[in-house]
Amino acid sequence: MNKTILLMGAPNVGKSAIFNRLTGLNVRVANYTGTTVDFASGTMKLDSEIINLIDVPGTYSLCATCEAERVAVEMVCGKTGKDCPRTAPPVCCCDSGNVEVDLDKPPDLIVYVLDAGNFEGGLYLLLQLLELEAPLLVALNRSDLAREKGYFIDIEALSEQLNIPVVPTIAVSGDGLDHLREKILASLGSNEQKRTEKQQLKATWDNVEKIVDQVFFKREPPVNSNRDKWDQLLTRPWPGLPLAAVIMLVIFAGIVGIGMGLRQFLLLPLFRGLIIPPLVMLVSELLPPGIIQNIFIGEYGFLVKGLEWPFTLVLPYVLSFYTVLNLVEDSGYMPRLAILLDGLFNRIGLAGSGIIPLTLGYGCGIPAIMASRSLSSRKERLIVTILVCLAVPCISQTGAFIALLAARSAAVMISVFLFSWLVMITAGLIMNRFIKGEQLESMVEIPDLLLPRLDGIMKKLYLRLKLYITDGALPMIGAVAVAAVLYETGIMAALGRAISPLVTGWLRLPEEAAAPLVLGILRRELSVLPLIDLDLTTLQLFTGAIVGLFYVPCIAILATVAREFKPLFALFILLLTTGLAFIVGGVIARLGALFM
Amino acid sequence: MALKVEDLKLNVERDNRVSLLELSTGNNGIVLDVPDNIMLSTLGIRKGKMLHCRGHQLFGGPVVIKTGDRQIALHRRLAEKITIQPV
Ligand SMILES: Nc1nc2c(ncn2[C@@H]2O[C@H](COP(=O)(O)OP(=O)(O)OP(=O)(O)O)[C@@H](O)[C@H]2O)c(=O)[nH]1
Numbered sequence A: 001m002n003k004t005i006l007l008m009g010a011p012n013v014g015k016s017a018i019f020n021r022l023t024g025l026n027v028r029v030a031n032y033t034g035t036t037v038d039f040a041s042g043t044m045k046l047d048s049e050i051i052n053l054i055d056v057p058g059t060y061s062l063c064a065t066c067e068a069e070r071v072a073v074e075m076v077c078g079k080t081g082k083d084c085p086r087t088a089p090p091v092c093c094c095d096s097g098n099v100e101v102d103l104d105k106p107p108d109l110i111v112y113v114l115d116a117g118n119f120e121g122g123l124y125l126l127l128q129l130l131e132l133e134a135p136l137l138v139a140l141n142r143s144d145l146a147r148e149k150g151y152f153i154d155i156e157a158l159s160e161q162l163n164i165p166v167v168p169t170i171a172v173s174g175d176g177l178d179h180l181r182e183k184i185l186a187s188l189g190s191n192e193q194k195r196t197e198k199q200q201l202k203a204t205w206d207n208v209e210k211i212v213d214q215v216f217f218k219r220e221p222p223v224n225s226n227r228d229k230w231d232q233l234l235t236r237p238w239p240g241l242p243l244a245a246v247i248m249l250v251i252f253a254g255i256v257g258i259g260m261g262l263r264q265f266l267l268l269p270l271f272r273g274l275i276i277p278p279l280v281m282l283v284s285e286l287l288p289p290g291i292i293q294n295i296f297i298g299e300y301g302f303l304v305k306g307l308e309w310p311f312t313l314v315l316p317y318v319l320s321f322y323t324v325l326n327l328v329e330d331s332g333y334m335p336r337l338a339i340l341l342d343g344l345f346n347r348i349g350l351a352g353s354g355i356i357p358l359t360l361g362y363g364c365g366i367p368a369i370m371a372s373r374s375l376s377s378r379k380e381r382l383i384v385t386i387l388v389c390l391a392v393p394c395i396s397q398t399g400a401f402i403a404l405l406a407a408r409s410a411a412v413m414i415s416v417f418l419f420s421w422l423v424m425i426t427a428g429l430i431m432n433r434f435i436k437g438e439q440l441e442s443m444v445e446i447p448d449l450l451l452p453r454l455d456g457i458m459k460k461l462y463l464r465l466k467l468y469i470t471d472g473a474l475p476m477i478g479a480v481a482v483a484a485v486l487y488e489t490g491i492m493a494a495l496g497r498a499i500s501p502l503v504t505g506w507l508r509l510p511e512e513a514a515a516p517l518v519l520g521i522l523r524r525e526l527s528v529l530p531l532i533d534l535d536l537t538t539l540q541l542f543t544g545a546i547v548g549l550f551y552v553p554c555i556a557i558l559a560t561v562a563r564e565f566k567p568l569f570a571l572f573i574l575l576l577t578t579g580l581a582f583i584v585g586g587v588i589a590r591l592g593a594l595f596m
Numbered sequence B: 001m002a003l004k005v006e007d008l009k010l011n012v013e014r015d016n017r018v019s020l021l022e023l024s025t026g027n028n029g030i031v032l033d034v035p036d037n038i039m040l041s042t043l044g045i046r047k048g049k050m051l052h053c054r055g056h057q058l059f060g061g062p063v064v065i066k067t068g069d070r071q072i073a074l075h076r077r078l079a080e081k082i083t084i085q086p087v
């Protein structure tokens, strides 16, 4: 049986970064509280011994305040078979949480990650764990930041005080990791750690402060870096709010601009010029003209559209979106944006930190819904999930919008986004009224601004690319193949006729526009892409785009909702989104006709 | 979030004590009384701690404070429940 090591610590101290270093895996790392929302496990090899490593969400104490923290707390408390010490009344709010973790044996070692740049923040939980007599080892991470801030931590004194080994590390560069491995091995070897010789420190704030006094020193006067100046600029309403508007615009323009460039100059020539023609030639040589050949290279031929759509329409924006998102995530700007907007977000029932899952939703809805676990109430989770399903287009769908609309009319495209925000605000206001929940009283720690590191950004982008190929492009090719079969066998036309009253009568779109409604159930972008080849008026484009936006979020999202909440809630979302898509679409078609 | 708020026993002799919400930007204060909430404690907002007000966000947004070198955004309703002695 492999030994198990648990990585624990306060939020944003670099647990996942250390996990990635030790296991060679790649879990998400970002500069804000609540990046990890579920546990991740991997293995590492030390001295020919295979050891399991578990990364959990960060938590400040053993009293969980959100679903994500619960995952971490249950790992320790469940495993050690002891009750959580309740030093204060539990502020746990996730009564409905049903995180099930297989707790057959306690971890053989807890590697406790402390942030040297925010030393006090993690000490209380560390003392709680010591009280539980869990086998511990401390990794004093982010020691580069501590040095930069003029902090000095007496590692020997700390180790003495706690009576456990302490290893300084810098996870982003890998410094100290070898030393950490050695210490892990040593700690695992000397199993029955005996701490009896020394009086056990109790988990009290007095003890936390005593430790800080004795081992933590600060250079006076403190080195005032540029970091503080930037922080003030970005975090104060003035000029923070106007700057936020500028930053958002730059981000939006950057994503669209870089994406269009990649498409025009790299991916389109590559696929249209080099990859697709030989495939088409090959197939037309091998297969006689007819249904089968058309399935491969006809109108919806999956070797034509099935390659063009995922790789020349969507991929460019996947690359540009995640490049920009990674930069923003690693800089620490997100939590600052969150507090700037907190007051406004409160009105739609969310704390400002709701901006983080919503932003992730513009990439893909699944991580967005998962990330909502770090929000502190069930109400917030529900609101974020509904908003993401309803009106946040994933990056594939945004790529489709750009392809459909940008060339015809940039104004329509911008209107689609403005309209989506209008609907989100309205939906938020309504949900805030009607979903029950306690009053928001958020408190968040704002992490230091960090300069994003190129190696980190590139690595994350590469992972995204791989994930997009397997989880985005391949299913899309499959869906196009389904479309090709439906189309060539005449089933699509029959379906189109069946729902034609809805499409032509109610939405006032051509009969062929039934295709996106059928395919859109499979994938979000397919509720838009088939419209490209139709000859639509501007109003029809807008109607089609809006219907596509609100229409069923893809199957994978519904599955995630069913898993994270209840299957019934997924059904509710399905009905809500589809219903709203048709109602709003029909109204737009009619109202628009009055003005155009 | 269910907060167990300790009753604020107002001490009339010390009339310059105010709630954290009333501390103006750039000023410091020492925490006299704080709701019993483990999250607040772990964020460094405990009795006897010095807080520095970094600013108030618009639209009824949070108060941003510093304790030591940690920066924390607190909802107004919470800030109101924290009593401090300006210094
Ligand atoms: N300068 C510096 N930055 C680090 C170091 N370790 C991690 N970081 C950065 O700190 C941030 C947080 O890292 P994560 O690994 O996501 O932290 P975590 O503890 O897993 O956070 P949660 O999952 O939210 O609890 C990221 O932006 C990392 O790039 C370090 O040693 N030095």
Ligand SMILES: [Mg+2]
Pocket: A015, A016, A017, A028, A029, A035, A036, A056, A057, A058
């Ligand atoms: Mg993490």
